[in-house]
Amino acid sequence: MTAPAVPSAPSVPCAPCVTVNGDQVPLDGVAAHTTTLDWLRDRGLTGAKEGCAEGECGACSVLVARPGVETETEWTAVNACLVPVAALDGQEVVTSEGLGTSSDLHPVQQELAVRGGSQCGYCTPGFVCSLAAEFYRAGRVSTGDEVSSGSTADEHHCGVDMHALSGNLCRCTGYRPIRDAAYALGAPADDDTFAARRQAPPPAPRPTRLAVDGAEYVRPATLAETLALLTERPEAQVVAGSTDWGVEVNIRGRRAPLVVAVDRLPELRELRIEDDVIELGAALTLTEIERRLDGRVPLLAELFPQFASRLIRNSATIGGNIGTASPIGDAPPALLALDAEVVLASPRGERVLPLADYFTGYRETVRAADELIRSVRIPLPLAPLVAFHKIAKRRFDDISSVAVGFALEVADGTVTRARIGLGGVAATPIRAVATEDALVGRPWTEESVRRAAAVLATEGTPMDDHRASASYRSAMLGQSLLRLFWSRQARGHCVQTPKKQEVSA
């Protein structure tokens, strides 16, 4: 396969520009709210499509060169409809057009084309980019010859993790040929330039300041600079992965006079594992945390596959999920169960507070305008009995109607400690304190669990909406504790510790 040349070294500093399919394209006169998708399409790269403009369908998926976990650079698929193009200043983007041409198809394109993976073709370039990201994932085992018979549901067939396509919707095919195409992928060829590019560092983030028609997009270089800017301009809209802000811009037409990008601040991208705490930098993406923790926090390991889609997790940050303070964010119920703390930084210094005290009302928090979420701390040791239950219409890539995080300790058949976090049942994520009280000090038996489940079913004030009825939400709270109990019973242990559960530190 030959492909357009991809620079093998970080790009040379220039005026604001993005490297697209190997060409440096200037960001002249680009408005702060302009999405990467609209910008690409205006430049004639119309392969990426707008299907929903809110990161749900993946028709706009493109590849971005990002810092990798296993290689220097990873080709990371993101929703171009959500990412402001200003956020990609100095970065490298590859679109479906850049991967191959109709006379010289990329291996991913080839497999999708010959197996009937496209019908109307509108979602296809997005599938191509999401699948190409998986094709180039360094950890992917690839034997190349295990072509699917179409009769198994192994999510890691041929090394391909089908969650890579969880953020792409196809209305035509029914997905089977797309799955077969994914399972037919071998390893990248020796002369594959995209594979080679992974060995060099990704483009470094660089300070950006774009101002058009009175609206600014600013990416400061350091935390101190960011905090100074927030102090000076309290009206600033802080944006990390833009998976929430992008929806506001596209669907609700919101425009901010100043957007401050924090997703590449080095101070917000540290991950520390110590004896008594795991600290997660607020600007780490869910994918990065998922890969780097690698199962060390079992409750989070259960959460990650259920958190939106791979495309969203590639951009969305842990800090952002707390920062938006949505009552239906997926991370807070789990983090509440983990007794997590939030570290807030401001020019006045840092303060640490329990996540349970962070939320004050519907999308309201204690965070001051000049404060930033710097990190999330998870105290160690972890409770051994954990579960994350998300109730939604669709198994993956859906917003929860109810989410429950459990972290329990059981000693000698008695519950000694209980933390239960709930989402979707109140104006904020909450702890199920009454249920915790109903469990602690009582035996871990069906009888007492049933009693506690009845209490759990009365927690919060669920409402009726298009996702679920209030009565279903309440029922699901109670059922989730029964399900947890039953699942442990079914495994033959009162309290079971999965292999990866122990934190080695």
Next chain:
Amino acid sequence: MSALSERPENPTVGIPLPHESAALHVTGEALYTDDLVGRLTGVLHAWPVQAPHAHARITALRTEPAHDVPGVVRVLTADDVPGINDAGVKHDEPLFPSEVMFHGHAVCWVLGETQEAARLGAAAVEVDYEPLPALVTVPEAIAAESFQGTPRNLARGDAAAALEKAAHVFEGEFEFAGQEHFYLETHVSLALVDEGGQVLVHSSTQHPSETQEIVAHVLGVPSHEVTVQCLRMGGAFGGKEMQPHGYAAIAALGATLTGRPVRLRLNRTQDITMSGKRHGFHSTWRVGFDDDGHILALDATLTADGGWSLDLSEPVLARALCHIDNAYWVPDIRVDGRVARTNKTSQTAFRGFGGPQGMLVMEDILGRCAPLLGIDPLELRRRNFYQQGQTTPYGQPVRQADRLAACWDQVAASGEVAQRRAEIAEFNRQHPHTKRGLAMTPVKFGISFNLTAFNQAGALVHVYKDGSVLINHGGTEMGQGLHTKMLQVAATALGLPLSRVRLAPTRTDKVPNTSATAASSGADLNGAAIKNACEQIRERLAQVAGGLLGVSPRDVRIEDGVVHGLSPASGSVGWNELVNTAYHQRVQLWASGFYRTDGLHWDANAMQGEPFKYFANGVAAAEVEVDGFTGAYTLRRVDIVHDVGDSLSPLIDIGQIEGGFVQGAGWLTLEDLRWDTSDGPNRGRLATQAASTYKLPSFSEMPEDFRVKLLEKAHEEGAVYGSKAVGEPPLMLAFSVREALREAAAAFGPAGTSVDLASPATPEAVYWALDAARTPRATEPAAGDTAAEPAMAGGPRGSEEATTWSG
């Protein structure tokens, strides 16, 4: 064998080929209407002003403030319409309304230099509304007697008398939801003005000819001044049969008034709040069985939720009535049908076109009644299949009744259904909180437009001097692979390799007066028209070749581009040479083709006749697993045998079957249209108006094990190269999923539990169904069909579906 259906030796039809545009799809090189915008200069962008009321009179419209927004060029209102202010063919869809008929109705449109300018301009337009009472649900419309169009009645025999005599009679009420098309490409039109005021509209439309007609009547010009082109669509599923016209007209109006190209592309929110959907239905029914479970009679009333205007609601209703029997012989039957007028989007065509709704009523009846009759639901269905020689309630013989049985028995055998059901029973015994269910359901779907006139098509085939071939036809490509099949048909009919044939985009100035690409008929109609055109050319070339080879023209054969006589001794000549010779002999090298489906007749008032050329048949077996704690489920395995005749293009057909099945499963289990039915300020607003709230099937909803087979030896005598239509019928195979969920929910209760299941059967609906099944009732039916009240306990949707049984 008919001339139409007969295949030559080594035909190109029947070869499994990927989509003709697959390489363009995967690279992003394939062009869709909105991809053309960047290739033009000076394009204006249109944005609607959408009303925030479900029903209101517009008392004032002030557009001036929009002109203060930088970049706003013009605001289009009713005053700008030179022709007829209507977007439909029934003249009940004002393009610019004076009365708002649904929440989100576009009142006027703003044109801006950028989309941002148009959006801000639309926000600046001031509209005064006088809110009026709104009907949002079908029961509300029934109570208010708010109907539209002509009510229809389908009857045979004496249903009332037969019900009197039946050993077992059940009655019920069932209301079920519609479905959003959610084609990935939203509605889009791009209009340009040519010299002399000629208008060219690029439109994502399944029905270019009708789009052309509507644009012409809005502009007040004859049709020959408007050309509509459809490159391809990013999905349509029926949603672009009637609905694109108004948007095309707005773009065309803007272009003629400003002299600049106008792009109208709806974003997802606009598309989902403004465009029509699959009709939800309300039904009441009484059904009678004999002691062996044979259906004796059905008396039903179907009320379709038509939304604010008629659109295609009448033919949708007619097809629903014609498919309530599905695959089953119902000797005495009476079905009343009517279309409710509600203050919602104007519901429209959607894959199956009412057929799924009619069949769902019957499949729901059988699923609910089987336990009450004490008969295995598989047996109950199989026992009631049409037999050879029987006719439908509208008087059409079911000529291939044996194919239904063949599909059924093949699925039962290859799907190892008996063995798996035993395994499921064992699994269910061992798992108190997880249950599995397996169900089989059939589909018998009539192919042809009910309206006989639509069953015609045209094509234009050019052979150029160099021997290359360009084909045009009246059908549109929406992903269904029509163009792939048409290339195969042309290559087969001319005896050429596929590489010699190219296909040009659908345009109304190439093939006029076309029917919508709909009713699954695209390949049947256009394929026959292309074949007709190719045969005219082939005939003329045979004359020339006969002269060259010294054989009778009747003995000339063209295979893979080589022209020869019957005997090898006569030698051969290449296609290119033959074409060149023919040109110099002044032989016409192009032809227009035409086709009309023979043998159809339909009395729409009496609801009697033979509206369908044939039936497409299929059977599916689905196995699900349901979690008793949440109602969440997985689709473990699906086996399908489907009758596509002798397939024109097997890879395409299997893709249609799989895709249709998953789309049907989405309708029945996941996709949840929720309208605000409260009396609050948002009454009538669609609450699920985004991909984040309206969930389509994703990878996780695909059957884990998906086995699709085409019925073999299925030659269809009356259709092009022996094939059958495939677009719609497989959608209805998804009833098997819904019935399997019912089986699994029932397994939470005692044997013989009859389960009432809402549609869509979301995890919540399944949870309430299984919770009702496992919760002991105050009054258990003593025998299967004695009086009981199996209403769902506590389920918010269940209360809409109270069912009573009488014995």
